[in-house]
Amino acid sequence: MPDGMPLRRSPLEAERVESGLRLRRFLRTLREGWPILLVGTVLGVVASVTALRLVVPQYTAVMVIGPTARVGAAAMGARLPVLIGRETAAAASEPGPGDEILSDFARYLQLFTSIPVAERMMADPLLLRGLFPDRWDGEAEAWRPAPGPMASAKRMFLALVGRSDWVEPDAERVASALQDRLTVDMVGSGPMRRLRLRDADRAMALRILSAAAQATDAHLRAEASRRSAAQIAHARARLAGITVAEHRQALANLLSEQERIAMMIEVDLPLAADAIEPPAAAQRPDWPNPLRVVPMAALVGLLAGAITVSLRRLWRAGGEAVP
Numbered sequence: 001m002p003d004g005m006p007l008r009r010s011p012l013e014a015e016r017v018e019s020g021l022r023l024r025r026f027l028r029t030l031r032e033g034w035p036i037l038l039v040g041t042v043l044g045v046v047a048s049v050t051a052l053r054l055v056v057p058q059y060t061a062v063m064v065i066g067p068t069a070r071v072g073a074a075a076m077g078a079r080l081p082v083l084i085g086r087e088t089a090a091a092a093s094e095p096g097p098g099d100e101i102l103s104d105f106a107r108y109l110q111l112f113t114s115i116p117v118a119e120r121m122m123a124d125p126l127l128l129r130g131l132f133p134d135r136w137d138g139e140a141e142a143w144r145p146a147p148g149p150m151a152s153a154k155r156m157f158l159a160l161v162g163r164s165d166w167v168e169p170d171a172e173r174v175a176s177a178l179q180d181r182l183t184v185d186m187v188g189s190g191p192m193r194r195l196r197l198r199d200a201d202r203a204m205a206l207r208i209l210s211a212a213a214q215a216t217d218a219h220l221r222a223e224a225s226r227r228s229a230a231q232i233a234h235a236r237a238r239l240a241g242i243t244v245a246e247h248r249q250a251l252a253n254l255l256s257e258q259e260r261i262a263m264m265i266e267v268d269l270p271l272a273a274d275a276i277e278p279p280a281a282a283q284r285p286d287w288p289n290p291l292r293v294v295p296m297a298a299l300v301g302l303l304a305g306a307i308t309v310s311l312r313r314l315w316r317a318g319g320e321a322v323p
Contacts, residue, residue: 195213232259
């Protein structure tokens with residue numbers, strides 16, 4: 001090989017040399033920036049611990065519900081006329097978009113955080129105070145405006161536009177509070193649902209969840225009873241004015257069926273949803289979870305430190321490149 005000509009490396013050797021250079025640069029950057037990484041991690045841990053001390057821990061009340069069983073030892077039997085043919089297949093599963101058949105369980109899930117259910121829950125004053133603890137003045141035994149600078153600023157803004165903030169909760173506020181605090185998750189791929197509700201008071205979390213379930217079932221029961229009573233009254237009125245034997249027999253069968261439904265509605269068992277798992281909550285607060293929050297905050301602090309080290313290295317490289 002002639003003197004003075006540079007040696008040519010193979011692509012594999014060139015890649016190996018480049019990898020070694022990248023590794024040395026990374027180790028040098030890590031050696032120079034480890035204090036920043038340590039500071040970022042420590043700050044993340046300190047911030048998470050401070051936040052955990054400032055945030056009020058909460059309990060999570062959990063309840064698993066499912067459609068009321070029609071058969072089996074724990075079932076109350078059919079409360080509606082048994083469908084046949086294509087109607088049975090349509091009602092066997094929960095309805096989807098466009099279906100006209102709506103099951104009792106689908107109504108139950110829809111009404112759980114509705115205004116009619118909230119109106120029933122408002123009959124319990126302790127429940128209202130638990131839903132809005134910051135609005136209740138225990139010494140004066142009366143409702144008060146929300147405390148705090150943000151609430152004061154909100155009231156001032158509403159006053160400027162000719163409005164006023166609410167003081168005593170109504171059914172709409174109760175329904176909105178339930179919607180904000182309640183989460184509904186599917187259990188597997190079946191029809192069962194897991195209901196979760198958080199509160200700083202464990203007993204109150206259980207009470208709110210139980211009351212909402214009972215109020216929803218009571219509303220559906222009252223609506224079903226109202227419909228059944230109306231149909232019974234109509235069938236009896238028509239039966240009194242019909243003389244044709246076949247028509248009277250048909251109306252008599254219809255009246256008998258409606259009376260059976262009315263009797264089943266009065267049975268003291270769940271109408272639309274069975275409590276597969278009654279409301280329960282852990283004995284200690286489970287939110288926020290320190291075992292998740294602190295490591296996650298430490299990781300975020302470490303990543304923030306790594307970004308800072310990278311930016312500092314780029315800044316220095318840019319400064320050295322400037323003549």
